[in-house]
Amino acid sequence: MFLLSSRGFPYHSFFLHFLRLCLVIILPGCGNNGNSNKSSKPLARVYNKLLLPEQIPPHLNFGTTPDDSSAVLSDFIDEWVQNTLIIRYAETVLADSLRMDDIERRYSEYRSALILHAFRHAVLSKELDTNITGQDITAFISENRFDTLAGDSTRLYRIRTVIINERKKQVVARAIEKLQEEALKRNAIQIF
Numbered sequence: 001m002f003l004l005s006s007r008g009f010p011y012h013s014f015f016l017h018f019l020r021l022c023l024v025i026i027l028p029g030c031g032n033n034g035n036s037n038k039s040s041k042p043l044a045r046v047y048n049k050l051l052l053p054e055q056i057p058p059h060l061n062f063g064t065t066p067d068d069s070s071a072v073l074s075d076f077i078d079e080w081v082q083n084t085l086i087i088r089y090a091e092t093v094l095a096d097s098l099r100m101d102d103i104e105r106r107y108s109e110y111r112s113a114l115i116l117h118a119f120r121h122a123v124l125s126k127e128l129d130t131n132i133t134g135q136d137i138t139a140f141i142s143e144n145r146f147d148t149l150a151g152d153s154t155r156l157y158r159i160r161t162v163i164i165n166e167r168k169k170q171v172v173a174r175a176i177e178k179l180q181e182e183a184l185k186r187n188a189i190q191i192f
Contacts (some may be wrong), residue, residue: 045082
């Protein structure tokens with residue numbers, strides 16, 4: 001825990017800055033010289049966890065000067081080290097109070113929610129028609145008994161938003177129907 005607190009290690013700040021400097025100077029020359037069969041050298045290690053160069057987000061240094069780039073990389077590495085230490089500490093010392101089964105359940109739910117969101121986004125970006133004609137607006141007003149003035153742009157914007165949201169629901173529902181039909185054809189759904 002000495003990396004997280006300067007009390008137990010009086011040269012904490014100096015040590016981190018020295019480590020950053022070493023990483024910034026040494027790592028650019030640590031490439032595999034075009035040989036992609038070799039595994040890349042780690043940027044940092046915390047116990048048995050390694051931070052590899054390919055784990056650095058590609059946008060991290062976008063548009064920065066070399067000095068700023070090294071500072072951004074150094075900050076990323078510092079944050080990764082601290083987060084990895086905290087996670088390890090929490091998993092080992094606080095295991096009883098953390099209820100790891102609850103964390104795993106939440107992780108699974110969050111992962112599912114992210115996948116569902118990506119699915120909906122992909123379907124909508126491929127199949128959603130956002131062109132709203134005057135005929136669409138007129139039909140909506142007459143179907144919903146919506147009182148509006150033709151020149152009121154705020155109300156027209158709301159109508160357009162409602163129409164697009166309804167179309168989104170229909171597009172996603174059609175995609176889900178297709179998935180269900182395909183699964184039923186393959187006998188992949190059983191409800192007990």
